[in-house]
Amino acid sequence: MKNIKKFLLLTTLIVALFASCQSDNKDEFNSVYVNKDKKLVAKEAILGVEFEIKGEYENIDINSDYLYISNVNNGNTTVAIAKKGEDINIGDVILDLSFATNAEIVLKDVITESKMEKAVLNSGKFKRAGETLLGDFNNDEKIDIFDFNIFKENYNKTGTNICDIAPATKGTGNWASLYAFSTPDAIVNASDLAVLANNYGKTKPEAVLLQGITVTGSSTAFVGDTINITVNASYSNGTSNAITSEATFVSSDPSVVAVEAGALKAKAKGSAIITATYDGKTASHSITVNEKGSSGSGGEAYNVEGYATNPNGQVGQNKTITGFSDWSESMKIAQGIAADTPRNWLGYHEYPDPDLYALFAAWDSTNLYLMVEIPHIDEVDTIDNDKSYAGSQFLPMGWALNTGKRATGNGLMADGCNVWTKGKFFTFEDGVDTIIMHHPRLNIGTPGFFITDSNGYFGYEEDICLSFKETGVVRDIYFQQSVSANIWAAVGSDGNFGGKTSSDMSTYTLKDIKSGGTKMTAYQITVPLASLNIDKSYIETTGISVAVFSTYGESTMDVLPWDPSMIDNATTEYSADSSTSAEKEDYDKITVPLARVGK
Structure with missing residues (x-):
């Protein structure tokens, strides 16, 4: 995956640097920065970070709110960190860097939601159907330590792999907080960890069923008007959303109200019942069409002071x-x-x-x-x-x-x-x-x-x-x-x-x-x-x-x-x-x- 920004941090130089600067001085870069206490802090909401440690260091002390993976290669250690069940938010301390007394630390990647979505779109494999609980590698409809253990065994592997779940996007409805749509990129890395961590501790949502639809909007119109109505779908989990553009309409009297390219047009004086259909559900809405008035109001509210x-x-x-x-x-x-x-x-x-x-x-x-x-x-x-x-x-x-x-x-x-x-x-x-x-x-x-x-x-x-x-x-x-x-x-x-x-x-x-x-x-x-x-x-x-x-x-x-x-x-x-x-x-x-x- 392409690096967002790299930085070079020699611990010995950090000590000298902070000694020569004011207490509020920060080594800032795109999404994270090192504060005066040598802690890596999120400057904006991110999903995870990946960095490499070159040289000797003491044990890494990582907060229990985070999932992390370390991998040693040619004497250098690559560490990926992501927060369990949520984003790393602005101001969150990701890691205390003081553990590396004689090491060089290089930031390799910062994973953000926007970067993930862009990668999905650029993949040409974007889809919005069939949500999957990404990270549920043992198929028990929840994400926990057992899934993480499977993930660790596959980290840094390439090719087809069940743990290759990134880049990814979140679902809709009761899947809105979960990464549910994946476009694998043939490598298991920090982005995949970020997806797993976001879903960590969560369970597969119950199936959401369409309960019915309702039609709201103007019940009256004048000849020549375009009639605005809204179709809302209600679901078994208590949510609802507008699906007007996805519904189809039929008029009981097209000579009064006609359906033209999905829009409702008032054609002549009279009444018509509009029936909306969506995913097998129907709802009706009565509309009365009048000729424009001629009594001084023109079919509009009387516009004189006091009225x-x-x-x-x-x-x-x-x-x-x-x-x-x-x-x-x-x-x-x-x-x-x-x-x-x-x-x-x-x-x-x-x-x-x-x-x-x-x-x-x-x-x-x-x-x-x-x-x-x-x-x-x-x-x-x-x-x-x-x-x-x-x-x-x-x-x-x-x-x-x-x-x-x-x-x-x-x-x-x-x-x-x-x-x-x-x-x-x-x-x-x-x-x-x-x-x-x-x-x-x-x-x-x-x-x-x-x-x-x-x-x-x-x-x-x-x-x-x-x-x-x-x-x-x-x-x-x-x-x-x-x-x-x-x-x-x-x-x-x-x-x-x-x-x-x-x-x-x-x-x-x-x-x-x-x-x-x-x-x-x-x-x-x-x-x-x-x-x-x-x-x-x-x-x-x-x-x-x-x-x-x-x-x-x-x-x-x-x-x-x-x-x-x-x-x-x-x-x-x-x-x-x-x-x-x-x-x-x-x-x-x-x-x-x-x-x-x-x-």
Whole structure:
């Protein structure tokens, strides 16, 4: 093997040298150096060293942490040293050289991991399959003194030899700390000792079996997008790693999502299920493709001061919510502003104000917790008061979710109507597969838990229209309590909430009305994960999408994340009451992405 660097060390000259130098002077070279105490010390992490002693010397005293071999040839002694079970680390004392009183010591080789890997690559025999416990010469699946004794008998021999195990590289997975791939070079030397020493004291790992694969990534896309997903493999030893590039993909509908050169391309509006296959294991992932929105958001979160979707990258938190005090700002996943509902353009006298301010999320191993803050612009003081949207017994509110576990729809039934209505009043272009509807006031009406059928439609059929009792959904209302430090409201140039004319929210000034005493209600809904066919791991590795919305019985009046379709007809007169806004009956095509929870 090629020498890294040689040095000449005459003991008599060393004494003179150190006598003439300062105490911290060191004879340095590439990877090791001799310190002032005449000790050979590692300057960087190495695997082993080999040196030759020429002349007379006393017994070599080598630390028991090391394996060493000495071989006498023509009166000179060659010594190879490597540390048991690990690297020789920076600062480790390899050998005390004071044993050689009248000898010349020549460093012949320093073995490093990078040098070993380079030798493997240069050999042209590099491979990454079929790990072997290198150094297990007696085939007992462990490396110990018996293997070392066999090695000593073969040291310095050339040709084909069972102890020729270097150069070598380490394995993967539970073989990652072991040298497991060998490219023999027809000589047993210090490099082979380094490999043996690294594996010394270790046993053959148990076989690692592929348990399954999972697919994570975006569940929604727009036409023309390249869709990014990740395939992870999980193994019997508890480890996992990404194998996306090694998996194959099949689309249930190539006209919607096509597989092109291993990449997923969104081709047309619709839904498709992507099936990934790796080493006999399969996993599926549902993707909904939408056309790019035209309601002012362009399919992106509304980008105006005061509004935010997943602010600061927040996706909620893993936490059990037992009461209002468990909620915090760090759980906020969507931010709106106050005074942005249609009545602020036309019909300010109308109440309650269906204003939604901020959306929060949390989860644990059992439940998904969602909470929305509802401002009390009209300053009512009791929960069961129809002047408060949080206490309304007449006006429905809803929660839209996309779990990715069912066929994705846009919120409509097969007849083109929304649930709880007799017409088409809103759609979520980002895709939804679950809608939860109820009146804000508790114990009023019959709340509904709606899920999509195999075609992505909602409906009243028994298997897709469930009750809160069946699903275990629970609501909690924390009246006049809120988490947000401020309540930023949009005011016109006259300082008022009402009388707005522009639909461009950036033209309004934001005023903190919480500092003036305005309060909010925290409205919470607890949804068992089992009812959504997901678990805690799914939320944290794949994530789900969420929105909350208010209505005046038909069309949406506010939504979080906020969409400008909420006010696109705000100044148009309502057909049944010209003093109020037609937003109560218009169709809202909601194109902003839903807020993400978990990931």
